[in-house]
Amino acid sequence: MSKTYFIQTFGCQMNEHDSEVMAGLLEEKGFLPARTKNEADLVLFNTCSIRDNADKRFFGTLGQLKNKKLEKGDDLIVCCTGCMMQQQRVIDSIKSKYPWVDVVLGTHNIHELPDLLDNLYRERQKQLSVWQDGGEIIEGLPVRRLFEHKSYVNITFGCNNFCTYCIVPYTRGRERSRKPSDIVKEVEGLVADGVKEIMLLGQNVNSYKGDPEGPVADFPDLVKRLNEVEGLERIRFMTSHPKDLSDKLIDCFRTCDKLCHNFHLPVQSGSDRILKRMNRRYDSRKYLDLVRKLREACPDISISTDIIVGFPGETEEDFEDTLKLCREADYDSAFTFLYSIRKGTPAAEYEDQVPEDVKHERFNRLCDEINETSAYKNSLYVGREVEVLCDGPAKRVRGKMSGRTGTFKLVKFKGGSELTGKLVKVRITSSNTFSLEGELI
Ligand code: SAH
Ligand code: SF4
Ligand code: F3S
Numbered sequence: 461m462s463k464t465y466f467i468q469t470f471g472c473q474m475n476e477h478d479s480e481v482m483a484g485l486l487e488e489k490g491f492l493p494a495r496t497k498n499e500a501d502l503v504l505f506n507t508c509s510i511r512d513n514a515d516k517r518f519f520g521t522l523g524q525l526k527n528k529k530l531e532k533g534d535d536l537i538v539c540c541t542g543c544m545m546q547q548q549r550v551i552d553s554i555k556s557k558y559p560w561v562d563v564v565l566g567t568h569n570i571h572e573l574p575d576l577l578d579n580l581y582r583e584r585q586k587q588l589s590v591w592q593d594g595g596e597i598i599e600g601l602p603v604r605r606l607f608e609h610k611s612y613v614n615i616t617f618g619c620n621n622f623c624t625y626c627i628v629p630y631t632r633g634r635e636r637s638r639k640p641s642d643i644v645k646e647v648e649g650l651v652a653d654g655v656k657e658i659m660l661l662g663q664n665v666n667s668y669k670g671d672p673e674g675p676v677a678d679f680p681d682l683v684k685r686l687n688e689v690e691g692l693e694r695i696r697f698m699t700s701h702p703k704d705l706s707d708k709l710i711d712c713f714r715t716c717d718k719l720c721h722n723f724h725l726p727v728q729s730g731s732d733r734i735l736k737r738m739n740r741r742y743d744s745r746k747y748l749d750l751v752r753k754l755r756e757a758c759p760d761i762s763i764s765t766d767i768i769v770g771f772p773g774e775t776e777e778d779f780e781d782t783l784k785l786c787r788e789a790d791y792d793s794a795f796t797f798l799y800s801i802r803k804g805t806p807a808a809e810y811e812d813q814v815p816e817d818v819k820h821e822r823f824n825r826l827c828d829e830i831n832e833t834s835a836y837k838n839s840l841y842v843g844r845e846v847e848v849l850c851d852g853p854a855k856r857v858r859g860k861m862s863g864r865t866g867t868f869k870l871v872k873f874k875g876g877s878e879l880t881g882k883l884v885k886v887r888i889t890s891s892n893t894f895s896l897e898g899e900l901i
Contacts, residue, residue, distance in 0.1 A: 465491040466500035470518055471508025473661050473698065474632070475542055477603075477612040478570055479506045482541070484602030485573050498528075501535065502577075507542035509550075509627050511800035518544060522558055529560045534584065537577070539563035541570060543631035545590055549803065566590040567632055571598045593633050599642050607851065609881035610694075611655045615643055615682065616662030621701060623728070624739045624806040625771060625799060628663055637669045640676035640685065647689055656883065657694035657720075657849055658686070665697045666704035680708040687716040693883060694849065694866065698724045703741040705750050713758035720866040721758050725750065726766035730785030731778035734771050738807075744785050751789050762792040762837070762867035769826055770799040770819030772810035779822045783829055792837050792867070793894075794830045798823055831893050838891035841869065845901060848886050850879040862895075870895040 465486045469479040482504060483493070494500035505522060508514040522540070529536050538561050544550045546566050554561050563576050568591040576587040597617065605611055618633040619626075647658055660682075662668060670676040676685050679697075686695055695718045700709075702725055712719055725747075729735050732743040754761055767782060786794070798819050801808045846865045854862035854872045861875040863884070872895060873886050879900075886898040 462490055462492045463501040464494035465502040466494045466497045467504045469506045470514055475506050480603050481601050482570055483604035487604055488602050489574050502537040504539040507544035509543040537562045541565045546631040563587045571601055608654050610657040611650050612661050613658050615660045615668050619663035627802040640670045651691040660697035664701040666700050680712050683712045687718045694720050696720045700725055702747050710753050710757045721761045722868040723754055724764045728768050730782035734774055734778050748788055764793045765791055766795045768797050768799050769823045770814040772807055773812040774814055793834050796826050835893040841888045841896050842891055845887050848884050850882050850884055852880045871898055873898045873900055875900055
């Protein structure tokens with residue numbers, strides 16, 4: 461009988477996609493997906509380290525598996541990978557507190573998973589394989605996609621920006637770009653396999669480096685090239701760093717018909733003093749200027765952002781600058797985070813950390829402000845006809861399907877599962893803060 465696997469993913473799209481690759485590798489070895497963690501012969505945790513609560517959640521979940529592992533022994537294999545496994549302090553605490561973990565591997569070498577498992581089954585010995593640095597990009601790994609009709613496509617790995625609060629440059633290594641020809645080949649293959657929408661992934665897609673001599677030298681060139689792929693319907697990308705967002709990319713919204721009218725542009729703070737301390741290398745004026753240009757090029761574009769509240773040294777005045785910027789940027793939505801100390805980053809050493817109660821109070825005020833704008837922006841859709849790529853049955857509502865507009869609005873509507881993967885027209889009948897309701901046309 462085949463063995464079964466279960467992957468639990470924490471963190472961002474990079475991790476979600478890595479999990480799809482590891483699922484592909486496991487299935488190539490004959491593993492079958494298990495329905496639940498409890499039934500699986502192999503449990504893999506793909507971890508995230510972006511904030512302290514991500515760390516805590518992982519250790520909590522891992523701890524819950526201890527008794528089962530001790531009872532089942534070699535019949536239950538436990539693997540840990542992802543960004544936490546790129547840090548020595550984590551590896552040390554796994555070795556000392558969770559010595560029953562079978563396999564540990566880093567973010568740069570997920571392709572080694574099959575070999576590590578072979579060794580494990582053969583030699584009955586724990587396997588650790590952690591690389592601190594990124595090597596060559598490995599092409600052609602199998603992928604088990606979560607959705608048939610849409611897919612993530614990595615274009616860059618790692619990050620060179622070293623924002624002072626952020627752990628990613630340490631866990632994902634220096635930035636590396638895939639070759640344009642490899643990306644185009646992958647996208648063409650995906651489209652032949654039924655994919656309609658792709659999401660190009662990178663910590664900072666704007667700094668993608670193609671072939672300086674060839675037709676695809678930079679990110680806008682790549683978007684233009686992919687816009688020509690026949691049969692592809694929608695192109696999305698994330699994330700963009702404001703310091704590298706060029707007029708050439710903004711212009712793609714005028715010329716590339718497949719480019720979705722949506723832009724995620726993390727601002728982090730509205731205070732120029734704090735932006736400087738964060739090493740973001742833009743100020744609020746430059747940022748708002750980009751927002752204005754994007755809206756000029758694409759009037760119905762939706763814009764979202766990431767904001768950190770309570771970065772060291774943030775005063776009430778700095779925070780009010782953030783509220784003011786949010787009003788001016790008129791966001792469709794925002795991911796808001798409480799600043800979390802990450803050991804090994806410069807900001808962790810800053811002495812003027814903001815007290816927890818002050819952070820929480822500001823966080824709540826910011827969420828109220830953002831939610832109010834989101835609800836208003838969504839209400840403007842009522843009565844409009846939109847195109848939705850149907851993802852499947854809506855969560856927690858019977859008889860309804862859900863999908864996204866090009867502007868990334870979540871839409872729920874009555875319909876059957878035969879609509880999954882189809883582009884459908886929907887008239888919006890009502891709205892709330894986080895989604896829209898509508899009827900099929
Ligand atoms: N590469 C992307 C985002 C990476 S992490 C970018 O630069 O936009 C996603 C978000 O997590 C960041 O945008 C930031 O808002 C948040 N984040 C990162 N480190 C954090 C920390 N130490 N505390 C709180 N939020 C953090
Ligand atoms: Fe982190 Fe900054 Fe890189 Fe984004 S750009 S991953 S926030 S260091
Ligand atoms: Fe987390 Fe790593 Fe992504 S730290 S947010 S999984 S790049």
